[in-house]
Amino acid sequence: MQSSATAAQQVQHELDGIVNDFTHDLKSSLAVVALCAHVLRSELTERPELNEYIDAILDETRHCVERLRTFGDSVDLQGKAGETA
Amino acid sequence: MSDRACVIIADDHGLFRRGLRQLLEGAGFLIAAEASSGEGALECAAANPGCVMLLDIMMPDLTGLEVVRRLNERREDVKVIMLSAREDCDAVLSAISSGARGFMSKCTEPDELFAAIDLVARGGTALGACLATTLGNEVRELDRHAGLSEQRRHRITERELEVLRLLATAKSPAQIASDLYLSTKTVQNHIQALYRKLNVGSRSAAVVEGMELHLIQPGG
Numbered sequence: 001m002q003s004s005a006t007a008a009q010q011v012q013h014e015l016d017g018i019v020n021d022f023t024h025d026l027k028s029s030l031a032v033v034a035l036c037a038h039v040l041r042s043e044l045t046e047r048p049e050l051n052e053y054i055d056a057i058l059d060e061t062r063h064c065v066e067r068l069r070t071f072g073d074s075v076d077l078q079g080k081a082g083e084t085a
Numbered sequence: 086m087s088d089r090a091c092v093i094i095a096d097d098h099g100l101f102r103r104g105l106r107q108l109l110e111g112a113g114f115l116i117a118a119e120a121s122s123g124e125g126a127l128e129c130a131a132a133n134p135g136c137v138m139l140l141d142i143m144m145p146d147l148t149g150l151e152v153v154r155r156l157n158e159r160r161e162d163v164k165v166i167m168l169s170a171r172e173d174c175d176a177v178l179s180a181i182s183s184g185a186r187g188f189m190s191k192c193t194e195p196d197e198l199f200a201a202i203d204l205v206a207r208g209g210t211a212l213g214a215c216l217a218t219t220l221g222n223e224v225r226e227l228d229r230h231a232g233l234s235e236q237r238r239h240r241i242t243e244r245e246l247e248v249l250r251l252l253a254t255a256k257s258p259a260q261i262a263s264d265l266y267l268s269t270k271t272v273q274n275h276i277q278a279l280y281r282k283l284n285v286g287s288r289s290a291a292v293v294e295g296m297e298l299h300l301i302q303p304g305g
Contacts, residue, residue: 020173028143034192039108043107069172072172
């Protein structure tokens, strides 16, 4: 009984590691995309017609980051629920 | 001449460094140096005292956490803000305990980052809004775990815990009974059981004890 609980904890620990690496890598890439969009906005002040596109890039990256945070939190909560049970 | 801080950018992603430099310079910050590795960050800090360093965690040679530890040991005159895609409590707490003066997500909005640099340059500590939320949740989670352990130790049932939470409000036993769809007599039995298990003799003492044992939180 105890060994199966330990094995489950081990699996959860490994899953946490994979999720952390996965969300970190994706958020790093999204951070670069968002940063580039901010730079473009600061440099394209004479092309206001492009703002719509820049806003879309920023909105979509924010949305993806939020989804990743929620995903990471839900995996984390499942792990904590498993520990408590 | 801008009165904003001089900044060192330490990140192994070249495009990220360039973009950040452009944004920071546009906002009036002076970029003293850039580093693409942990060792490079240490050299930049030694050569540019008095700066705020934006430091990534994941770097090819030394991690950002190791860099901030070494800077602290060497008593370098540099204030470090970790700027990372990691947003977990372990990373934040490790960084702050190693000597970092701030922790911001790479996904933060530029204005929030600028304000954080200004704050740290003035001697403050900065934490990104989403990280503050994460830390707050973790503290509440710790509190909940402590409460669970005390609940088990005192053999308090879930129903008694519900009654204790409602005792912390201004509700009468009759109102508590109505909220929980119980009779007033049953609620009074639960209250007496709580008094016995918590070794107290009054409603206020039960609530205070409940808070001290993390069974209930102030304000609910």
